[in-house]
Amino acid sequence: MTPFRLCAVALTGLVPFLPMDALAVTLEFQAPATQTFYRSEPLSSYALPTGPWANGALPVREVEGPLSRSAWRIAAPRVTTLQILAPLREQLTAQGYNILWECQTDACGGFDFRFATEVLPEPDMHVDLGDFRFLAAEKTGPDGPEALGLLVSRSSENGFVQLIAVGGDAAVPATPVAPTAPEIEPDPESEAALTTNLAEELVSQGHVALDDLTFDTGSANLGHGDFPSLVDLADFLRTNPAMTIALVGHTDASGSLAVNTNISKARAASVRDRLIRLGVAAERVSAEGVGYLAPRASNQTEEGRARNRRVEVIVTSTQ
Numbered sequence: 001m002t003p004f005r006l007c008a009v010a011l012t013g014l015v016p017f018l019p020m021d022a023l024a025v026t027l028e029f030q031a032p033a034t035q036t037f038y039r040s041e042p043l044s045s046y047a048l049p050t051g052p053w054a055n056g057a058l059p060v061r062e063v064e065g066p067l068s069r070s071a072w073r074i075a076a077p078r079v080t081t082l083q084i085l086a087p088l089r090e091q092l093t094a095q096g097y098n099i100l101w102e103c104q105t106d107a108c109g110g111f112d113f114r115f116a117t118e119v120l121p122e123p124d125m126h127v128d129l130g131d132f133r134f135l136a137a138e139k140t141g142p143d144g145p146e147a148l149g150l151l152v153s154r155s156s157e158n159g160f161v162q163l164i165a166v167g168g169d170a171a172v173p174a175t176p177v178a179p180t181a182p183e184i185e186p187d188p189e190s191e192a193a194l195t196t197n198l199a200e201e202l203v204s205q206g207h208v209a210l211d212d213l214t215f216d217t218g219s220a221n222l223g224h225g226d227f228p229s230l231v232d233l234a235d236f237l238r239t240n241p242a243m244t245i246a247l248v249g250h251t252d253a254s255g256s257l258a259v260n261t262n263i264s265k266a267r268a269a270s271v272r273d274r275l276i277r278l279g280v281a282a283e284r285v286s287a288e289g290v291g292y293l294a295p296r297a298s299n300q301t302e303e304g305r306a307r308n309r310r311v312e313v314i315v316t317s318t319q
Contacts, residue, residue, distance in 0.1 A: 025095060025148060025165050029074055030087055033161075037071040037124035046166050048136055048149050049117050050100060053109025058116040063147045065167040071125040074159035081133045084152045084159045089135060097137040097148070104133045111259040115220065118164065119151065122309075123302060125162045127153045129255025129263075141168040155254070156300060198232045207314045209296075213271065220266035222274050230271070233313060234278040244317040247271050249289040250296075252305035257291050265289025271311050286316070 044067040047060040074084065081104070089099065103109075109116070113134070114127055132153035139146050146167035153160050201208040210230065214223040237243060249264030249271075268287035276282050297304035 025092070025097075025146070025163070025168075027072075027088055027091060027161070027163065029072065029161075030083075031074050031076040031079065031159070033072045033074045035070065036073050037069065037120055040066070040068040042066055044166075046147075046149070046164050047118065048147055048164075048166075049113070049134065050136060052103055052107060053112040053116055058109065058113060060117075061147075063145075063166045065144070065146075067164070067166045069120060070163045070165075071120050072161045073126075074161065075157075076159050077157050079154060079159045081131055081152050081154055081159075084154070084161060085133045085135065085150070088150060088152070088161070092135075092137050092148075092150070095139070096141075097139045097146075100136040100138060102133065102135040105129075105131060108132070108134050111255070111262065115263070117149070117151075120162055121214075122306060125151075125153075126155055126158075126160045126302070127151070127254075128155065129259050143168045155302060155305070157302070198229060199236050202236065202313065202315055207312055209310045209312045210271070211310060213311055215267060215270070220263055220270055222267070222270040227274075230274055230278060234275055234280050237275075237280050237284065242317060242319070243315060244284045244286075246286045246288055246314045246316050247275075248294075248312045248314055249287075250294055250308055250310050250312065251292050252308045253292040253295070253299035254305065257293070260291030261289050263289070264291050268311055 043065065045062055045064045046067055048063050049058055050061050051059040076083075085102075089102070093099065103113075108114075111129055114129060114132065117134070119125055119127055132151065134152075135150040137148050137150070144167060146165070148163060148165040151162040198208055210227070210233070212227050212229050214227075215221060233245075237245070247268040249266070249268035251260040251264045254260075265288060268289055272282075272285050272287040275285055292299070292308065295304075295308045296310075297307040299305055299308060
């Protein structure tokens with residue numbers, strides 16, 4: 001790949017980087033890059049990993065100050081994670097950062113590291129559990145200490161970069177961010193249709209995907225809030241007291257089967273816990289995970305991989 005310098009591309013178009021004295025850290029990529037996420041906070045904290053996952057824990061240092069979270073998608077189909085990281089490391093060193101430590105996949109702690117550190121959600125940031133790199137760096141700037149965590153990974157079509165920076169002027173945005181879409185009030189007719197469709201599919205097909213579920217960033221924990229599909233499922237089970245079900249977690253094909261089986265089962269177990277809190281008897285619900293063994297779409301595209309990451313309900317009672 002022939003290196004060539006390009007500015008990041010925001011969601012709203014091509015914009016230049018701000019000068020270095022306006023930002024705590026700037027990055028330039030060696031292929032076209034689209035900024036997929038940006039958020040800043042005037043004062044916050046970040047658990048900066050300072051070593052690999054070991055003995056059941058991730059060593060971190062809590063750093064405080066102005067904080068920014070950014071992510072980019074790089075259009076480079078055959079790029080390696082080292083090809084992404086190496087020039088960024090050089091830029092950070094040139095800007096006065098000291099590299100505290102860096103690691104690759106297994107040396108980071110693999111699956112455990114990925115789900116112990118902060119990672120922005122898909123599709124803003126994608127992490128291949130079998131191919132990622134992390135770098136922690138710090139420096140003393142004119143406004144005091146600055147620190148950052150840089151995470152890179154890739155898919156078959158793109159590279160991905162996440163930067164969490166704390167201190168200095170880290171909270172100044174490098175590119176404009178598309179405005180947040182207004183909240184839409186739930187449509188009672190749509191919710192009624194969901195209840196009907198879930199019940200009908202379970203009766204007629206014996207299984208249904210719970211496609212409205214979301215999980216906490218970097219975690220197997222089910223997100224907060226009421227998910228209509230789970231409320232509907234709990235109501236359906238109450239009206240069918242003899243029925244038993246299995247919750248089956250699925251993943252995309254990024255990473256090893258063992259790792260994906262573990263995360264898929266952990267997410268199914270988190271959904272099971274929520275159903276129990278909704279009043280479903282524990283003995284009526286089991287939780288399993290099959291990793292990437294049962295895709296419903298191609299794993300060759302980001303859209304397909306997103307469809308494959310799901311939890312399904314399967315009726316296990318026979319009468």
